[in-house]
Amino acid sequence: MKLSAFAKVAAIGGIAALTLTSCATNESGADTGDSASSSLSGELVGAGASSQDSAQGAWVAGFQTANADVTVNYEPSGSGAGRETFQQGASAFAGSDRAFKTDEISAGPFEGCATGDIVEFPAYISPIAIIFNVEGVDSLKLDAATVAKIFSGEITKWNDAAIADQNPDATLPDQNISAVHRSDESGTTGNFTDYLAAAAPEDWTVGSIESWPTEFGGEGAQGTSGVVSAVTNGTGTIGYADASQAGELGTVEIKVGEEYVAYSPEAAAAIVDASPLEEGRTDHDLAIALDRTSTEAGVYPIVLVSYLIGCEEYADAANAELVKSYFSYIVSEDGQSTAAEAAGSAPISEDLRGKIQTAIDSIK
Known part of the structure; x- marks a missing residue:
């Protein structure tokens, strides 16, 4: 316009x-x-x-x-x-x-x-961090398919088997998941959905998009600060944001190959240097042209x-x-x-x- x-x-x-x-x-x-x-x-x-x-x-x-x-x-x-x-x-x-x-x-x-x-x-x-607020849980391990199902609304409970099986040591509550997304057109959303579309195409079928698909519901928030605030002040919330603003919220390690990788500047830089x-x-x-499906050790694929x-x-x-x-x-x-x-x-x-x-x- x-x-x-x-x-x-x-x-x-x-x-x-x-x-x-x-x-x-x-x-x-x-x-x-x-x-x-x-x-x-x-x-x-x-x-x-x-x-x-x-x-x-x-x-x-x-x-x-x-x-x-x-x-x-x-x-x-x-x-x-x-x-x-x-x-x-x-x-x-x-x-x-x-x-x-x-x-x-x-x-x-x-x-x-x-x-x-x-x-x-x-x-x-x-890196883009997947941030969450679940009492008693500081870190989770998730693969791309599970992340896609959470944000599309297919997985609705924190103690769902798909989450629990990857986190046997976590005490997960029988609590509804409240997924928070950007309400504004956002490059962060574009990068996050680009990862989901590449790494979990069967579970994330709407592609790489900057405006959140309304059919998936969830809670919208304006800007990075809005998403962080909504996750922080909510209950059973999960969202995505630039890792620099994750603060004290719980964060997700992402499955890459056979390992789970936590976000870090080094892991983010590694995927950029490996991409043409x-x-x-x-x-x-x-x-x-980011390679979101890389299985190289130490690479974090949800990078902005x-x-x-x-x-x-x-x-x-x-x-x-x-x-x-x-x-x-x-x-x-x-x-x-x-x-x-x-x-x-x-x-x-x-x-x-x-x-x-x-x-x-x-x-x-």
């Missing part, structure tokens, strides 16, 4: 309300060390994935410390809203828990870009690869300079370690960083 002129102003106004400051260092496209050495100035507006919220806070803080005359505003409005805001020219960049599909790129529009070509790359890699780039993309569109998206050529040269510098800081070693400390994400590999920097360098 195309944003009206009023909606664009409202979007920018809402984004501008979120300005973060703190301390960190910077490198690559942005100046390092004393902020007095930076020649950058202006306001940079971004919006999108709520999964990136903690990381964006750290990135904004570090970048603004090194570039005192720059203000970066990021609104964690959700992946779908972020992509739309970027397409309509109301933000200079977007965060998204999936890359644009090739037909979406062809259809456009990208009103802030001088051409229809975009730069997109994975900037934030994190998608075919049919331009040189600077670095979408990853969250992208940053910008124009290859901006209509406004000032946006190009700021985006290029900010993106370069984010993918730098300092930027990635800052996000890891703030959000528990997995730093990108050196090989992937090189490919990404080449894409960023193309921005003009």
